[in-house]
Amino acid sequence: MNVIYAIxxxxxxxxxxxxxxxxxxxxxxxxxxxxxxxxxxxAVNNRMAYxxxxxxxxxxxxxxxxxxxxxxxxxICMVAFGILMAVVISRVKAAGSSSTDTVISVFSSLAMAxxxxxxxxxxxxxxxxxxxxxxxxxxxxxxLGLLALTLAAVLVLWIVLFNPLLLTSVNPxxxxxxxxxxxxxxxxxxxxxxxVVMLSIQWxxxxxxxxxLILPAASARNVARSxxxxxxxxxxxxxxxxxxxxxxSYLWDVSAGPMxxxxxxxxxxxxxxxxxxSRVSRAA
Amino acid sequence: MIRCSLSHVQLEHFTVRRGRDVLVEDVSLxxxxxxxxxxxxxxxxxxxxxxxxxxxxxPYQGRLxxxxxxxxxxxxxxxxxxxxQLDFDRSIPMTVTDFLLAARTRTPVWLARPxxxxxxxxxxxxxxxxxxxxxxxxxxxxxxxxxxxxxxxALDPMPDLLILDxxxxxxxxxxxxxxxxxxxxxxxxxxxxxxxVTHDMAMVRRYADQVALIRxxxxxxxxxxxxxxxxxxxxxFEGAQA
Numbered sequence: 001m002n003v004i005y006a007i008x009x010x011x012x013x014x015x016x017x018x019x020x021x022x023x024x025x026x027x028x029x030x031x032x033x034x035x036x037x038x039x040x041x042x043a044v045n046n047r048m049a050y051x052x053x054x055x056x057x058x059x060x061x062x063x064x065x066x067x068x069x070x071x072x073x074x075x076i077c078m079v080a081f082g083i084l085m086a087v088v089i090s091r092v093k094a095a096g097s098s099s100t101d102t103v104i105s106v107f108s109s110l111a112m113a114x115x116x117x118x119x120x121x122x123x124x125x126x127x128x129x130x131x132x133x134x135x136x137x138x139x140x141x142x143x144l145g146l147l148a149l150t151l152a153a154v155l156v157l158w159i160v161l162f163n164p165l166l167l168t169s170v171n172p173x174x175x176x177x178x179x180x181x182x183x184x185x186x187x188x189x190x191x192x193x194x195x196v197v198m199l200s201i202q203w204x205x206x207x208x209x210x211x212x213l214i215l216p217a218a219s220a221r222n223v224a225r226s227x228x229x230x231x232x233x234x235x236x237x238x239x240x241x242x243x244x245x246x247x248x249s250y251l252w253d254v255s256a257g258p259m260x261x262x263x264x265x266x267x268x269x270x271x272x273x274x275x276x277x278s279r280v281s282r283a284a
Numbered sequence: 285m286i287r288c289s290l291s292h293v294q295l296e297h298f299t300v301r302r303g304r305d306v307l308v309e310d311v312s313l314x315x316x317x318x319x320x321x322x323x324x325x326x327x328x329x330x331x332x333x334x335x336x337x338x339x340x341x342x343p344y345q346g347r348l349x350x351x352x353x354x355x356x357x358x359x360x361x362x363x364x365x366x367x368x369q370l371d372f373d374r375s376i377p378m379t380v381t382d383f384l385l386a387a388r389t390r391t392p393v394w395l396a397r398p399x400x401x402x403x404x405x406x407x408x409x410x411x412x413x414x415x416x417x418x419x420x421x422x423x424x425x426x427x428x429x430x431x432x433x434x435x436x437x438a439l440d441p442m443p444d445l446l447i448l449d450x451x452x453x454x455x456x457x458x459x460x461x462x463x464x465x466x467x468x469x470x471x472x473x474x475x476x477x478x479x480x481v482t483h484d485m486a487m488v489r490r491y492a493d494q495v496a497l498i499r500x501x502x503x504x505x506x507x508x509x510x511x512x513x514x515x516x517x518x519x520x521f522e523g524a525q526a
Contacts, residue, residue, distance in 0.1 A: 045376050095303070162392035163385075170372045170383065170422070176341040177365030177438075177447070178387045224377035225421050227386070231394035 001141045016250045021137045025256065028139045028203055029242035031147040032212075035196045037238030038158055040217035041231055042189060045169040050101060051089060053210040054108030055194055058085040059201045060115025063128060068118060078201070082194035085111060090190055134205030136246070136256045143203075150199055157192055161185055166227060208257035215264035216241070222271035237267050290361060290444035290477055291353045292316045297346035300330070300337045307333040310346070311502045315445065315494075318475040320467075322482055322492035322508075326520055329499045331481045332368065335449050338479075339365060350444065364443030366434045366451040368481075374423030380433055381405055381418040387437055412436040428459040435463070442474055449481045460484075464491055485512070 008023050016022050043052055062081035066074025085107060092103050119128050164180035172182045193213075201209050220233035245260030252259075293315040300308040308330040315321050323331050337344040350361040378386075382393045384405040391398055409415045412432045417425065425433065431451055438446060451463070464487055471478055482488060488495060488508055495511040497504040503516035511517055 045373065047373070159392050159395065162394055163387075163390065166378065166382070166386045166393065169376060170378075171367050171370055173336055173339055173341055174365055174367050174434075176339045177363050182341060221375060221377055226377060226379045227382040227393045228397075230377035
């Protein structure tokens with residue numbers, strides 16, 4: 001870690017990055033932003049914004065189960081419950097008996113309610129409220145290591161799965177006819193989303209995680225024409241907002257997660273206007 | 285004459301269920317090399333379900349075999365598929381070239397674009413007279429342009445079985461005629477086995493070698509004239525089709 005810190009000191013000779021916790025937070029964002037920026041592109045393509053929101057809410061139940069089991073660190077429970085939730089929602093959705101948003105809404109509310117019931121026993125929910133907005137300044141080098149491993153795994157997944165996922169988002173039958181194992185591809189993707197959402201929640205918060213996943217891709221979609229532009233712009237927006245958000249949150253002494261989301265909101269507004277203008281000029 | 289590697293596709297007691305519902309029941313039929321089989325039936329008769337099961341997308345019961353000319357099962361038959369008028373999110377940022385490359389190569393299209401693969405994709409588009417579409421956004425194509433891109437993709441590599449699910453809905457009459465003529469040329473040139481789902485009975489009469497009428501079960505099977513005069517045909521299409 002010391003080598004990395006030394007490099008950061010050389011590259012960023014600013015007051016705010018003298019503190020180790022700020023260096024850690026910066027590194028965390030350099031890892032979380034590309035994770036969410038990449039996965040967000042397909043989450044938006046496959047209209048999964050509501051699904052990932054439900055996943056975020058289900059983190060509460062994961063934490064609660066961890067607490068019930070007397071675990072010091074509830075992360076394993078959160079990830080396991082997130083994966084379970086993702087798989088169950090997608091299976092119920094595939095069975096096609098109710099509309100997708102109804103299915104997701106039912107699971108989302110139940111998972112959140114169950115978590116809140118368990119965690120609020122004896123009026124003790126305040127202890128867990130930090131999960132709602134997250135605290136990126138509390139991240140440790142060990143947590144950074146876990147995020148780095150996850151980023152490496154997601155990059156590999158993104159190299160192997162991107163083409164079949166892209167085809168599936170156009171038409172699953174067509175993807176199947178080209179040899180894609182559609183169900184496995186979709187399953188691997190939602191499990192990746194579940195893992196990344198759960199690993200990031202502690203740092204960016206249950207209330208903000210979905211915005212960080214969806215907004216960079218949604219903004220990129222407004223202006224991108226090709227798959228490459230889409231991916232690279234989503235990554236760029238995610239990284240830019242993450243870094244600027246961290247700096248502003250330090251300067252103004254506010255929480256980083258919501259600050260990043262506000263910046264992403266501005267980026268979305270600007271790209272939306274660009275899209276609207278180009279439509280008008282094409283029509284004229 | 286080109287001799288195809290596939291002799292016929294055999295469906296025996298082919299059944300597809302979803303939960304307690306039986307969507308396709310006990311269908312047995314054979315699709316022969318060089319022949320166009322038209323799959324007809326009313327909406328909801330199970331045509332698209334049958335195709336999705338053939339593509340391996342949903343599970344089925346019964347037997348599905350791809351046999352070569354010696355009657356031995358083929359290990360990996362190539363299937364080309366042109367879906368029903370694509371109902372996809374047209375705002376997905378993806379060019380026609382992205383789309384074709386994603387279907388043909390393993391190199392992720394967001395990362396790199398190998399020059400040789402890009403040239404092959406261009407050649408494919410040229411073959412279908414849509415060479416200028418490569419840089420256009422897939423969602424901005426007209427119905428006819430999209431169908432030609434999809435047919436170009438389905439024919440690369442040349443498939444053993446070509447499945448077309450109402451491939452020309454939303455295409456104008458001239459485009460329709462061109463599409464079927466091109467299909468017929470390809471069938472003769474490459475001895476393609478074609479399964480076509482359509483509601484266009486005039487085209488069925490003109491181009492199909494065999495017609496399968498289904499309403500969950502197989503109601504009639506044979507040459508077009510025979511099936512069109514079958515009592516089941518009248519009961520299915522009474523007043524709906526000429």
